[in-house]
Amino acid sequence: MDAAPLPGRARACRLRALDHAAVHPVRRAVIAVITIAVLAVTSVLLFGFGLNLLYLTLRATRLKPPPPRALLTTAELRVCVQLPIYNERYVAERVLDAACDIDWPRDRFEVQVLDDSDDETVQILSRRVAHWRRRGVDVSHVRRGSRAGFKAGALSYGLGHTSAELIAIFDADFVPPTDFLRQTAGSFQDPSIGFVQARWGHLDEGYSWFTRLQALFIDFHFLVEQAVRSASGYFVNFTGSAGVWRRAAIVDSGGWTANTLTEDLDLSYRAQLRGWRAAYLEDLVVPEELPVSIDAYRSQQSRWATGSFQCAFRLLGPVWRSRNRLATKIQATIHLLAYGVGPLMLVQLVCYPTLLLTVGRHNIPWQLGDALLLGLGVAISPWLGFIVAQTRRGRPWWTGVPSLFCQVIGAGMSLNVIVALLAAFRTGGTFVRTPKHHIVQRGQEWRDQAYVRVGDPRALLEAALGLGALSILPVAIAMDQTLLAIYSGLFALGFLLVASLSLVDLMEVLALSSPHRCLSLSKTATATGLSLPISPRPGLCTTRCSGWRTPGSPAIRCWPRRC
Structure with missing residues (x-):
């Protein structure tokens, strides 16, 4: 008599029995072949992405620090600083003050506040514009009357109302240093330079563990990807803020368009396809405010x-038809399709149950097993890149170790990227801004401010996917498929973490909308010393505290006591 199956393998055996009864052998073989083919193709693509990250990381280790750059002492070119703003009551005044304080001859300097706001941001900016006008700054408060074209439309509208030769652009959450133009304008002495990009810093990096992870992401982009691409002569993207454009380059490249939601990436690629070059200044840092929540x-x-x-769909054809060298075309392709890693990983996750049911009773073919193992090895390439980025920032290497959680967050965002991919088949789209709350240090409160929106139904789908991935884990372990167990565990952790943080956002905002629930929450937080960040998010449910106060008021600094 056969021995009873081991308790740990009971679930796997039941699945095998059901599979044997329900799936015809020929059909099962066809499904297995298709599954293995899909996994093989996606593994090759992911391997390519990972291998390129390893290449960029290794190249970054050989980059020398940029030499000291002398400040430009003469100022012959006229400069216009554009500030595209939409409903930014908490940070609008800060960026306007910083922009008006930039060191440049006043007779060749102007500031355009491109204000599409429909809330009290308009009054805040109007008062501050009047203040700087009294101090002799040429600053204009530009109101279009609509949001046509969103940010791209505002920038294009402003360009038509200035004759400046250089156009500096800052989003509302940035704080440019006073010597920004002195640092950047010298690059335009080279007539082939179309735009200059500075590196992003972080005002609120220390606010929470989540803002620290975001800072690691951004540091990797600027200190590894952008640095290597610039040094190697590959295409470099303008990141939408903290940069300066030559007006002639904008006009020659077709101007700002709202055909994509990343007008910055679109224009920078079109300019470089027209022969303009980019200058990346790694040592010039412009701090910005990171989102403080997962939402x-x-x-x-x-x-x-x-x-x-959208840019990939529009520009990959022109990139490959251009006369640029092959390496530049390959790097541009990988850059434009970089967000494709998430959908590829999610496709693999969907294939795992089928793989276990059709092939799991036998060993996975060694070719596929080796491919998965190799893919797992290459998957650590982002982690190494994050570590290198921190060392290039002048920090100890171990400050990049927590970036392992960046990959967990990335896995949890893969559904979000799938939705974004589907939306990319439409031209343009709605530009949903990322709300900012003037957060610059740990402990600042913003939960009862405006722009707080929660209740996105995608969190439910993420939770369902997380539970699905979690259910694969014990089956894979029971069938001795360790690699599948590792991948499934990564997705389960990522999806459930993202969904849980979204749920915390919703619960805390709802708690703040009810005084007695707010009091209970504050007592719990005080007793445990726990502070869980939440933030604005478009979704089903919109909650705004009735006792809202302006930033810096006691109602915000001491919200538990006020409740």
């Missing part, structure tokens, strides 16, 4: 991913 981050990543895919 705001999801919204931001959705827009960036949609825009990147």
Whole structure:
């Protein structure tokens, strides 16, 4: 008599029995072949992405620090600083003050506040514009009357109302240093330079563990990807803020368009296809404010991913038809399709149950097993890149170790990227801004401010996918498929983490809308010393505290006591 199956393998055996009874052998073989083919193709593509990250990381280790750059002492060119703003009551005044304080001869300097706001941001900016006009700054408060074209439309409208030769652009959450133009304008002495890009810093990096992870992401982009691409002569993207454009390059490249949600990436690629070059200044840092919650981050990543895919659809043809060298074309392709890693990983996750049911009773073919193992090895390439980025920033290497959680967050965002990919098949789209709250240090409160929106139904889908991935884990372990177990565990952790943080956002905002629930929450937080960040997010449910106060008021600094 056969021995009873081991308790740990009971579930796997039941699945095998059901599979044997329900799936015809020929049909099962066909499904297995298709599954293995899909996994093989996606593994090759992921391997290519990972191998390129390893290449960029290794090249970054050989980059020398940029030499000291002398400040430009003469100022012959007229400069216009554009500030595209939409409903930014908490940070609008800060960026306007910083822009008006930039060191440049006043007779060749102007500031355009491109204000499409429909809330009290308009009054805040109007008062501050009047203040700087009294101090002799040529600053204009530009109101279009609509949001046609969103940010691209505002920038294009402003360009038509200035004759400046250089156009500096800052988003509302940035704080440019006073010597920004002195640092950047010298690059335009080279007539082939179309735009200059500075590196992003972080005002609120220390606010929470989540803002630290975001800072690692951004540091990797600027200190590894952008640095290597610039040094190697590959295409470099303008990142939408903290940069300066030559007016002639904008006009020659067709100007700003709202055909994509990443007008910055679109224009920078079109300019470089026209022969203009980019200058990346790694040592010039312009700090910006990071989103303080997973909800705001999801919204931001959705827009960036949609825009990147839209640019890929529009520009990959011209890139490959251009006369640029092959390496430049390959790097441009990988760059434009970088958000495709998430959908590829999600496709693999969907294939795992079928693989276990059709092939799991036998050993996975060694070719596929080796491919998965190799893919797992290459998967650590982003982690190495994050570590190198921190060392290039002048920090100890171990400050990049927590970036392992960046990959967990990335796995949890893969559904969001799938939705973004589907949206990219439409031209343009709605530009959903990422709300900012003037957060600059740990402990600042913003939960009862405006722009707080929660309740995105995608969190439910992420939770379902997380539970599905979690259910694969014990089956894979029981069938001795360790690699599949590792991948499934990564997805389960990522999806459930992202969904849980979204749920925390919703619960805390709802708690703040009810005084007695707010008091209970504050007592719990005080007793445990726990502070869980939440943030604005487009979704089903919109909640705004009735006792809202302006930034810096006691109602915000001491919200538990006020409740």
